[in-house]
Amino acid sequence: MLDVPQRARTGDLPAETRVAALVREAHARYAASQDGTVADYIPILGEADPRLFGLSLTEVDGTVHHAGDADVAFSVQSISKAFVLALVCESIGHEQVHRTVGVNNTGLPFSSVIALELNEGSPMNPMVNAGAIATTALMPGETAEQKWRAVQEGLSRFAGRPLEIDQQVLHSEIASNHRNQGISELLTSYGRLRGQPEEMVEIYTRQCSLLVTADDLAVMGATLADGGVNPRTRQQVVSPEVCRDTLSVLAACGMYERSGEWLFEIGVPAKSGVSGGIVAIAPGKGALGAFSPRLDRAGTSVRGQRACAFLSRSLGLNLFASRIHPPKGSDIDE
Numbered sequence: 001m002l003d004v005p006q007r008a009r010t011g012d013l014p015a016e017t018r019v020a021a022l023v024r025e026a027h028a029r030y031a032a033s034q035d036g037t038v039a040d041y042i043p044i045l046g047e048a049d050p051r052l053f054g055l056s057l058t059e060v061d062g063t064v065h066h067a068g069d070a071d072v073a074f075s076v077q078s079i080s081k082a083f084v085l086a087l088v089c090e091s092i093g094h095e096q097v098h099r100t101v102g103v104n105n106t107g108l109p110f111s112s113v114i115a116l117e118l119n120e121g122s123p124m125n126p127m128v129n130a131g132a133i134a135t136t137a138l139m140p141g142e143t144a145e146q147k148w149r150a151v152q153e154g155l156s157r158f159a160g161r162p163l164e165i166d167q168q169v170l171h172s173e174i175a176s177n178h179r180n181q182g183i184s185e186l187l188t189s190y191g192r193l194r195g196q197p198e199e200m201v202e203i204y205t206r207q208c209s210l211l212v213t214a215d216d217l218a219v220m221g222a223t224l225a226d227g228g229v230n231p232r233t234r235q236q237v238v239s240p241e242v243c244r245d246t247l248s249v250l251a252a253c254g255m256y257e258r259s260g261e262w263l264f265e266i267g268v269p270a271k272s273g274v275s276g277g278i279v280a281i282a283p284g285k286g287a288l289g290a291f292s293p294r295l296d297r298a299g300t301s302v303r304g305q306r307a308c309a310f311l312s313r314s315l316g317l318n319l320f321a322s323r324i325h326p327p328k329g330s331d332i333d334e
């Protein structure tokens with residue numbers, strides 16, 4: 001019998017002192033940038049302090065490196081979609097997710113209604129709002145309350161600590177999320193949403209209001225980077241197969257219509273959220289959590305993605321690279 005290794009080779013991170021120095025350098029490099037705009041379509045998000053900027057990197061062995069405002073809490077927003085997808089994959093499996101939600105990019109913004117109409121009501125993928133609401137509806141539980149508990153507990157297992165709702169963010173979004181309500185009604189009209197549309201949007205909105213820090217995002221991402229083992233608690237949160245499936249969807253769709261550019265420049269699966277968070281995952285190595293509220297046009301943090309680009313190059317995270325490439329002089333466009 002051949003001795004088959006259990007771990008796929010993805011290379012190693014540089015020495016810890018080097019990683020720590022590069023995380024600090026990434027922060028210093030972009031700290032002064034004021035490019036991008038803070039989201040305000042959910043009114044309370046417009047009140048965020050645009051100066052905040054935190055970076056965190058958790059290695060799969062649990063070593064943490066951070067710089068700046070890595071312990072400031074903000075609502076997780078769309079980054080929750082990645083982890084709810086993982087929980088749903090764990091519950092209903094690869095085939096069902098493929099069939100009922102889909103795994104292809106829409107090429108359109110995250111809240112697009114046209115994308116649904118162009119695809120005969122298919123939500124297309126779990127990272128756009130339509131697909132995320134449909135995915136949340138597939139969480140285990142008979143009632144909306146049971147599904148919500150499964151979401152909150154599941155995301156907390158990824159973070160390795162109990163996550164709580166920001167009530168102000170929740171109420172602000174509930175009072176203004178007419179588009180998401182419309183998307184849910186449309187999904188229902190196509191027979192693509194399990195459960196009551198108003199209830200499913202509410203659970204989705206609650207999951208988006210959960211508070212996390214850049215440090216939490218790095219731990220959550222590192223769990224996906226290490227076959228589902230949380231580096232903080234050592235608990236097996238989901239299976240290695242589910243991590244693989246989730247990361248493939250993030251690579252294709254995590255940055256919405258700019259997912260191609262993200263892969264081209266940065267080359268790792270990632271997810272962004274409109275409050276300014278990013279999680280970027282380097283399988284087998286660890287994950288980056290970033291937070292900075294000023295966004296580009298697709299709704300992704302500008303400083304966060306510049307820092308991810310710098311660290312991907314200098315730490316050799318890019319999945320398509322066979323050697324470390326020096327950081328580029330030019331910046332990612334706003």
Ligand code: GLN
Pocket residue numbers: 077078079110111129173180205208272273274275299
């Ligand atoms: N809760 C937000 C929404 O549904 C999340 C969007 C995002 O972070 N891209 O609009």
